[in-house]
Amino acid sequence: MLLLSLDAAFSYQNFTLFEAESGRCLLQWGEDRGKKSLELFPKIFKDLGVDPRSVDLFAVNLGPGYSTSLRVGITLIKTYAQVSKKPLVTYTSFEAMLPYLGGEGEYLLLVKVSRYWVFSRAGVARGKVRLSERPGVLSEEVLTELSRSGERPTFATPRRWKGELEEFLKGRFEVRGLPLEGFSYGGALAALEKVGRGEFADLFKVEPVYFRPPV
Structure with missing residues (x-):
């Protein structure tokens, strides 16, 4: 079974x-x-010898991320799935980060969207991972609340943002740079777990993950 994420x-x-x-x-x-280059994906697939018609399962990242590119990518994969009558599985940027966490503990997973640090809480214990449902925006109020509560989660972000996040936090929390550039590989792993649980997406209900009201 071929999966395209x-x-x-x-x-x-x-x-x-x-x-x-x-x-x-x-x-x-x-x-x-x-x-503005997402429309080139069909040509990229062709140049690399990837035929979407041979794919058995499609997966796509719902974000958080930039809303325009997310919508274009989601529409492209939904179209492939609908035309080929193949199932679709969705994942989030945070779910795609989970395979890279490693050790047990409490984490704040973060991605940077424009000027916002968007986070989701995650915990790893006894080989099981839990992830909070809704993303939030990291602010001084959130950091103050964490400090007052005595919580010391590890802040984890893709390595390209590690330096920026450390500068933002000013040494208040440990930052781990995760060894990933994009989210499609971790997303593929998350998608396969969902397939095992029978969690397929409804093509007509797939929308990007918004961390603030869309504008």
Whole structure:
């Protein structure tokens, strides 16, 4: 079973082609192409010999991320799934980060969208992972509340944002840079777990994850 996972949440647009039965990654592609180049994906697939008609399962990142590129990426994958009559599974940027956490503990997972640090809480204990449902925006009020409560979660973000996050936090919390550029590989792993639980998406209800009211 071939799984195609697409991540268009940020300017680093990427996809992963995964063989589900063997758990083998067949192809990873990613490039920082800017927000206006998503229409090139069909050509990129063709140039790399990826035929969406041969894909058995599609997966797409719902964000958080930049709303325009998210919507274009989601629409593209929904179209492939609908035309080919193949199932679709969705994941979030935070779910795609979970395979990279490693050790047990409490985490704040963060992505940077424009000037906002968007977070979700996660916990790892006894091999099980829990993730909070709704994202929030990191603010001084949130940091003050964490400090007063005595909580010391590890702040985890893709490594490209590690330095910026450390500067924002000013040494108040530990920051871990996760070894990923895009979210399609971790998203493929999250999607396969959802397939095992029978959690397929309704094509007519798939929308980006908004961390504040859309404008």
